[in-house]
Amino acid sequence: MKIIAIEEHWNSVAIRDALDLLQGTERDESVAFNTMGDNQARLEDIGPGRIEAMDTAGIDLSVLSVVTPATQALPSREAVVLARDANDEATDAVAAHPTRLRAFATLPTGDPQAAATELERCATRLGHVGAMVHGRAGDRPLDDAAYDDLFATAARLNQPIFIHPQIPSNRLRDAAYRGLGPQVDLGLATFGWGWHMDAGLAALRLILSGTFDRHPDLQLVLGHWGEMLLFWMDRVDSLSGIAKHLERRVSDYLTTNIHITSSGMLQERLLRHTLDFTSADQVLFSTDYPFHRPDAAAVREFFDAIPDPADRCKIAFGNAEALCHLT
Numbered sequence: 352m353k354i355i356a357i358e359e360h361w362n363s364v365a366i367r368d369a370l371d372l373l374q375g376t377e378r379d380e381s382v383a384f385n386t387m388g389d390n391q392a393r394l395e396d397i398g399p400g401r402i403e404a405m406d407t408a409g410i411d412l413s414v415l416s417v418v419t420p421a422t423q424a425l426p427s428r429e430a431v432v433l434a435r436d437a438n439d440e441a442t443d444a445v446a447a448h449p450t451r452l453r454a455f456a457t458l459p460t461g462d463p464q465a466a467a468t469e470l471e472r473c474a475t476r477l478g479h480v481g482a483m484v485h486g487r488a489g490d491r492p493l494d495d496a497a498y499d500d501l502f503a504t505a506a507r508l509n510q511p512i513f514i515h516p517q518i519p520s521n522r523l524r525d526a527a528y529r530g531l532g533p534q535v536d537l538g539l540a541t542f543g544w545g546w547h548m549d550a551g552l553a554a555l556r557l558i559l560s561g562t563f564d565r566h567p568d569l570q571l572v573l574g575h576w577g578e579m580l581l582f583w584m585d586r587v588d589s590l591s592g593i594a595k596h597l598e599r600r601v602s603d604y605l606t607t608n609i610h611i612t613s614s615g616m617l618q619e620r621l622l623r624h625t626l627d628f629t630s631a632d633q634v635l636f637s638t639d640y641p642f643h644r645p646d647a648a649a650v651r652e653f654f655d656a657i658p659d660p661a662d663r664c665k666i667a668f669g670n671a672e673a674l675c676h677l678t
Contacts (some may be wrong), residue, residue, distance in 0.1 A: 352664065354650065355671040358513065358574050358614055358637035359413040361401075361444075362394040363437045366417065369425055379424045381518045381541050384642070393641035394418055397444040402451055408638060409647035411668075414675065415441050416455040416483040420517045423460055423485045430459035434469055442477045453677065455513060456482040461489065463497040467504045474508040480675035481510045481572075485517040486553045493553045494560040502557075506566040511610070511674050513572040514553050516546030551578035555587065558604045559594055567608075570674060574614035574637065576621045580605060581628040610635055610674060615643025617653040631662035635670050 362385065370382050385391055393404070397415060405413055417437055422430035434457045441454035456473035458466040466484075473479035482505065486493060493514070505512050518540055519528060528540040539545060554573055563569055573580065580587060584602055591600040611625055612635040625634060638645055645653075657663040672678050 353411045353668040354409060354636060355412045355668045356410045356637045357414040357635050357671050358612055359415055359640045360394060360418040361397045361415050362418045363440055364395060366422060366433050366437060369429060369433060373424060376521050379420045379518055380537055381419060385418055390641050402448060405451060408645055409650050412451060414453045414455055414480060417457040419485050419515055421457050421485055423488050427459060427461035430461050431465045434459040438473050438477060453480045455479060458482050458484055460484055463501055467501040470501060470504050470510060474510050481513060483513040483515050485515050486549050492556060494556040494562060502562055502566050502569050506569040509676060511570040511572055514550050515574060516550040519545045519549050547575055547578045551580045554609060555580060558601055561596060563604050563608050564598045570608055570610065572610045572612060574612050576613060576616060576625050577611045581625055584628050606633065612637040615639035617645055617649060619656040631665050632670060634666045636666055
């Protein structure tokens with residue numbers, strides 16, 4: 352059975368260096384995770400080393416995406432240049448391994464119009480199969496009207512947008528994520544809670560702001576089994592009663608316009624819960640490499656836990672092929 356993984360991270364040396372130069376409150380502290388152990392070397396290898404890691408996990412095709420926060424923490428003018436260069440670099444990697452790699456575009460969302468332009472370039476000239484964004488840019492949320500052209504472009508070109516977590520704003524961290532000690536504060540604001548709340552809220556705000564009514568063909572992807580939204584769907588759907596401007600119930604958008612991926616969290620109970628609230632047609636596989644590195648046995652065990660062979664094929668490769676037009 353073919354296996355496609357759609358959230359497999361990399362980083363360009365230029366983006367890494369630019370992020371390292373940021374000081375004080377401009378700095379994204381979560382970049383510390385990118386240098387733990389051998390993560391940095393693995394992130395920056397989208398050549399033979401990456402293919403070897405895929406073989407170890409039994410993965411046939413990986414969709415590359417620049418690791419958080421990509422260019423979104425950088426000044427807009429610098430981000431535009433670095434995003435373009437990173438997209439060109441990813442294109443070269445795909446060209447070198449055309450049967451094993453594809454890429455999501457990196458977008459300079461600090462400049463919304465430049466982000467829409469870069470998405471179009473990546474889709475029409477570079478062959479990228481979607482884009483990854485990391486929530487807000489500065490204080491501007493993704494549902495800001497400035498991004499409507501970006502989402503219109505994504506819908507028109509059939510480019511799925513993956514909303515990846517980023518660390519909450521410093522103001523929010525001061526209010527809710529500090530005071531427990533530096534390491535615990537950072538963990539709470541990132542992998543322990545804050546990353547996932549931030550990404551899930553970004554997607555929910557897009558629903559509530561009518562983005563999918565304006566762009567019904569727009570497709571989003573959320574990692575980590577839906578960034579908490581599926582697990583709170585019954586309560587979230589109660590917003591439908593007061594969001595009278597929406598054409599559908601909140602849960603309808605979640606199950607038709609939003610796709611869910613595993614992000615390396617290969618526990619069977621998480622898969623079962625996800626399938627209780629959305630269909631197997633909306634579920635994708637990913638390992639969140641290099642932060643999770645399941646071996647081939649663990650990947651096989653995950654898929655063996657899916658009882659329906661048709662669903663198993665959808666989640667392993669069919670849904671990714673359809674969403675990202677990989678065939």
